[in-house]
Amino acid sequence: MGQIVAALVLFLVVLLGAGVWIGLGLIGAGIGTLSVFMPQMPAAKLLAQQLWNSATSLELLALPLFILMAEILFRTRLAESLFNGLAPWTRRLPGRMSHITVLASTLFAAVSGSSAATTATVGRITAGELLQRGYDRQMVIGSLAGAGTLGFLIPPSVIMIIYGVLAEESILKLFIAGVIPGGLLAGAYMVYLGARSVMNPALVGEALPPTSWSEKVHAALGLLPVLCLIFAVIGSMYGGIASPTEAAAVGVAGAIAIGALQRSLTPRGLVEATLLAAQTCAMIGLIIMGAMFLSVGLGYLGVPRFVAGQIEALNLSPFALIVVLLIFYVLLGCLMEGMSCIVMTLPITLPLILAAGYDKVWFGVFLVLVVEMAQITPPVGFNLIVIQRLTGDRMGAVARAALPFFAIMVAMALLLAVVPQIATWLPETMSNRN
Numbered sequence: 001m002g003q004i005v006a007a008l009v010l011f012l013v014v015l016l017g018a019g020v021w022i023g024l025g026l027i028g029a030g031i032g033t034l035s036v037f038m039p040q041m042p043a044a045k046l047l048a049q050q051l052w053n054s055a056t057s058l059e060l061l062a063l064p065l066f067i068l069m070a071e072i073l074f075r076t077r078l079a080e081s082l083f084n085g086l087a088p089w090t091r092r093l094p095g096r097m098s099h100i101t102v103l104a105s106t107l108f109a110a111v112s113g114s115s116a117a118t119t120a121t122v123g124r125i126t127a128g129e130l131l132q133r134g135y136d137r138q139m140v141i142g143s144l145a146g147a148g149t150l151g152f153l154i155p156p157s158v159i160m161i162i163y164g165v166l167a168e169e170s171i172l173k174l175f176i177a178g179v180i181p182g183g184l185l186a187g188a189y190m191v192y193l194g195a196r197s198v199m200n201p202a203l204v205g206e207a208l209p210p211t212s213w214s215e216k217v218h219a220a221l222g223l224l225p226v227l228c229l230i231f232a233v234i235g236s237m238y239g240g241i242a243s244p245t246e247a248a249a250v251g252v253a254g255a256i257a258i259g260a261l262q263r264s265l266t267p268r269g270l271v272e273a274t275l276l277a278a279q280t281c282a283m284i285g286l287i288i289m290g291a292m293f294l295s296v297g298l299g300y301l302g303v304p305r306f307v308a309g310q311i312e313a314l315n316l317s318p319f320a321l322i323v324v325l326l327i328f329y330v331l332l333g334c335l336m337e338g339m340s341c342i343v344m345t346l347p348i349t350l351p352l353i354l355a356a357g358y359d360k361v362w363f364g365v366f367l368v369l370v371v372e373m374a375q376i377t378p379p380v381g382f383n384l385i386v387i388q389r390l391t392g393d394r395m396g397a398v399a400r401a402a403l404p405f406f407a408i409m410v411a412m413a414l415l416l417a418v419v420p421q422i423a424t425w426l427p428e429t430m431s432n433r434n
Contacts (some may be wrong), residue, residue: 004301008033012344022340023283026290030297037301050293060165060288064281065248066156070112071273071280072255076264078226079125082107085222088211094194096204098135098143101126102193105147106186107223109154110230111251115375119148119386127390134205138401139196141387145398146189146405148383149372152338154182155234156248159339159368162284166291166346169360171244172237173427177361179234181369181416181423188408225261229254238430284339291343298347307348318356322417325349326370326410333374333381341374342367358420365423369413376402 011029020028027047034043082104090099104122112118123144130140152159155175164171197204211219233251236242242250259265316324332341346367353363375383378399387398416422 004033004037004303004306007036008298008303021283021286022343023286023288023290026287026294026344030290030294033301034297041300043297046296047293050296051289053292060161060285062156062171062244062248063158063161063284064277065245065252066113066158066161067280068273068277069248069251069255070114070117071277072252072259072265072270073108073111074117074121075269075273076255076259077262078108078258079104079121081222081262082122082226083125083129085219087208088216088219091208091211095190095197096207097130097133098139098193098197098204099190101130101140101143102147102186102189105144105150106154106182107226107230109150109182110234111156111226111255112151113156113158115149115151115372116382116386118151119144119383120390123148123387123390127387130205131391136203137393138397139193139203141391141393141398142401142403142405143189143193144390145376145383145387145402146408147186148386149375149409150182150186152368152372152375153178153185153365155179155237156244156251157368158284159342159371160364161244162288162339163342163346163364163367165288166295166343167350167360167364169364173361173430174364175234175244176238176427176430177365177423178368180426181365181412184422185369185409185412188412189405192404192408225258229258240430287339287343291346294344295347303348305351307352311352312355318358319417321352321356322366323414325352326413329367329370330373330377330410333371334377338371338374338382342371359424361427362416362420362423366413366416369409369416373406373409373413376406 008029011032012025015025015028016022031043031047034041034046083100086100086103087097090097090103093099101122104126105118108122109118112121127140127144131137151157155178157175157178160174160178161171163169164174229251232254233247236250237244237247256265256270259269311321311324329341329345332345350360350363354360358366375381376399378384378395381399381402384395384398384402387393388395391398
């Protein structure tokens with residue numbers, strides 16, 4: 001069995017190291033390993049079957065719609081509306097306007113599903129404004145790096161859809177399970193920003209001039225479009241009115257309506273958004289196909305059972321297992337993009353988690369949280385790259401600024417392991433009600 005694992009790793013290193021697309025690399029590694037160790041297995045027939053099963057999965061229908069919604073919103077003035085609507089309400093908070101990045105990212109994440117889109121859209125408005133007003137550069141960049149990752153955890157989440165398909169778990173339950181952890185993580189970011197500002201007031205820039213309640217209410221009206229869209233998408237799913245796919249369709253219609261009301265979405269912009277969404281979906285679809293084929297191939301070869309047996313022999317407690325997996329995924333995230341980490345390792349790690357007594361919904365939230373960490377770990381943290389392009393800072397400086405928020409995510413992951421009900425309570429109440 002050790003030879004099989006070594007051969008699989010070798011195939012992956014050679015193919016991915018040569019620049020082969022991840023999806024094709026996964027397929028190639030699966031075919032190569034099966035051909036060497038199970039030559040009697042009709043690999044071509046197995047591949048065709050898995051490609052068909054992946055391409056016709058009903059659960060994946062929501063994926064292109066949510067991606068299209070994010071692309072459309074990226075071309076609107078939604079981030080500007082969020083900034084103007086939130087700014088007057090943060091004046092008396094410790095840290096003042098530094099909280100806008102977290103609040104705006106939380107709201108945008110609830111209608112985006114993409115970490116990179118959240119970081120880029122919110123960052124292009126808030127980062128410049130806060131730096132211009134004299135806020136500490138490291139705090140501004142760090143808060144954007146941390147808050148931008150909320151696009152994966154707060155529903156709708158593209159990563160959760162992919163996990164749900166691969167783990168054969170309800171995408172709706174996964175979406176709902178991310179609400180409370182996402183809110184707690186955003187709250188933890190704000191507490192940290194407030195505490196830093198109290199300890200060192202020089203980190204905070206100039207305050208906004210005093211505003212009356214009528215002015216605050218008028219500014220908050222700019223938040224109504226995004227709040228209505230959040231209610232339509234997430235509220236319809238939680239209330240059992242719409243499936244994730246139906247909610248995604250509503251979200252696309254709502255995004256188009258917001259663009260039309262703001263007069264910021266042109267026909268050309270809509271075409272560009274559609275083309276980019278199609279390209280992204282094609283890329284993700286190929287990765288999912290490769291991952292499912294490799295997963296089935298590993299099952300035939302007995303790799304998951306072998307690895308599970310080796311880890312089980314260590315007699316780790318459930319919490320110790322979580323700590324080991326946390327360290328494993330953090331190290332892997334330093335070298336690979338988060339989605340790739342999930343699709344390549346899930347066939348092995350999911351059985352371990354189930355054997356330890358955790359369920360699939362909880363592990364989905366935990367895994368997404370760990371993937372968020374990969375977004376802000378050098379050298380391939382995608383959020384770091386986005387922020388580097390926005391601010392012009394060096395990668396090392398951006399990574400150092402993100403370090404406190406990385407530590408907060410680690411603490412949140414460990415808290416989830418100790419109190420799994422943080423992720424499972426809300427889906428259970430929805431199931432009991434239905």
